[in-house]
Amino acid sequence: MSFEDDYQVTSKFSEHTHDFLSSHLIAPTPVNYSVIYLYISNENEMLSAAIDKTLQRGELITADFIADLFKRYVSFTQQIENTILAPFEQTLSDTLEQIDKQVDNEDKAATNLQKLDKILAKSKNNASMDNIVSYLYNTINNTKAQHEALSQKLTKTQQEINQLKDKLASSREEALVDSLTGLLNRRGCDEKLQHLDHADTHSSLAIDIDHFKKVNDTFGHFIGDKVIQRIAKTIQSHIGEQDIAVRFGGEEFVVVMANTPITEAKKTAEKIRLSISKMKLKQRDTNTYLPPISVSIGIAQNDNISEWTTLFEQADNALYQAKNSGRNRCICA
Template sequence: MKIVSRDDIKSAKRYGQVALDLLDTWNVPMSPINYGVAYEIAKGKNKSLLAAYKAHTSKNKLIDCFCLEQWQSQYLQSPAPQNDKLISDLEKVVAGVHEQLESNDGSVDKYLEQLTDGIEQIKQANIGDELLPVVDSLLSASRLIKWQQKELKEQLAQSKNETSQLKDKLEQIEQQIKKDPLTGLLNRRGLDEYLQKVQDTTPLLTVAIDIDRFKSINDQYGHLIGDIVIAKVAEQIRQSSNTNIKAIRYGGEEFLLVMPQSEFNRYPLVAEDIRKKVSEMKLVSKKSQQKLPAITVSAGVARQQKDESFEDLVARADTALYAAKNAGRNQVQYAK
């Protein structure tokens, strides 16, 4: 058992207080996920998390529950168990035993038939009556085996059905954890899966989209209205996506479109179309019937260059996005 020193306790208290101060600064509620991420940032030992935190704050981006949940999933959470392999192995076991019973079923029937014939022959041969109880006992035991085998097959059939249902349920859960619950768009986990399929086969194009002056909307109208604005913007972005164009909620109020460059050749104005549709939205608070100010987005577009990583591609799109903001917002800029 590891002995905890007083220095460890003092450090834990110090990190805990810094974590609480961070939550207060970010104006997010105390929750296991929020506190856990803040605590790790306070410790300063998770380099990947610190890099993401510094990159986020250097651009004065809002830190909210969504952002912290993404960091927790990406930098702190251990890899999820391989559910697909688990179910696959379970199916193999059930199918294997079932197949074995099917193949043995005929031999058991044949054995019972031979045993019954043997008993008749013994009776006809007038062999001593003292032997018949033994043979009858064997016959009863064999019939019991046959009955038990039938019961087991029925149980296995039910297990096979339950395994199939479990597989369907796990597939549903797997799809759910790849999507952002507020917007229905892919989250970073869903993006990672898509990249694994296409990244080495085709050059990509990325559109980085950010809601303009979102912090002021949150401050003035509250997080609930802020979530509604995010969902409405995501709806416009979703309408521009398809099988080959993936829409991702990349941050609190930041989105990505990722597509093969060939797809962008077919829809070259996709970023401009989204910008225009968002600017034309008319939003009204149902509670107060108050009209919300016009919502706009800025966007940056970047084509993947030869031997360029996806992270560098997103960084260039992000640079173009902030060039659009610095130029007055509500516009699209293209990376060089």
């Protein structure tokens, strides 16, 4: 597609976006505009399906509804920046530059007309010409004022875009992190793995808290969450900055030890296991200690493995061997 064709398509999408927002009495804020632009351009199928379903039911499209769509389908993706913000920001920057040049030219023209006006004012025979110059001078000053006002509005829009970008970055970060432990979640793990070369030697630890259901049933989920948090901190304290620690779900954790052979990974796994087994957790309300907590760990290395999921499955199988062998131990695949 040529630049002209691409420009015409995006301009059409933009026009339809404004029409949609106007027809539903919704302000064209950056968030509202972004969501509806993605809907009009059909860039996000799940978002489009949600809007279509609401329209089919005859329900109102509100700003709150759009804000929810933004949070669910847009804020954690890079799509909005690549599809909307980047080209819009470039256009905005170019427009501001053109306005600045126009204002500069108008300043020069006004200065020249002011000089001419002073010259004509000294002559009594140039009243009509003096009136024309005054008219032009006033017109240029009015135009300049309008351009400056437009520039201020566009600058404010630029600030809103920057705020939106910060919001997107924050939302993406939150979408990659487990809120309870601060470790990565599965989505965060997938993103981090993209930066590792699978051809290098990596090891994976599959870690599961032993008899965790009994902890929840006996002491409640609040205490159970505290146990998970303490174990997450213990895991994090025993691995390197290049390693990837993940809460995979419930009481299960995964660690990807980058550029680490299985022999070294097992040493780290043993340190984690021993540290957890020595933990003493006290319940504040009753001032009593919880029973000893332990974990079982399965370890695998990516030898002749082309997929990360296969590595995780091998570590998981080793974890089940550890569970079936009496728990509170580490077993290599």
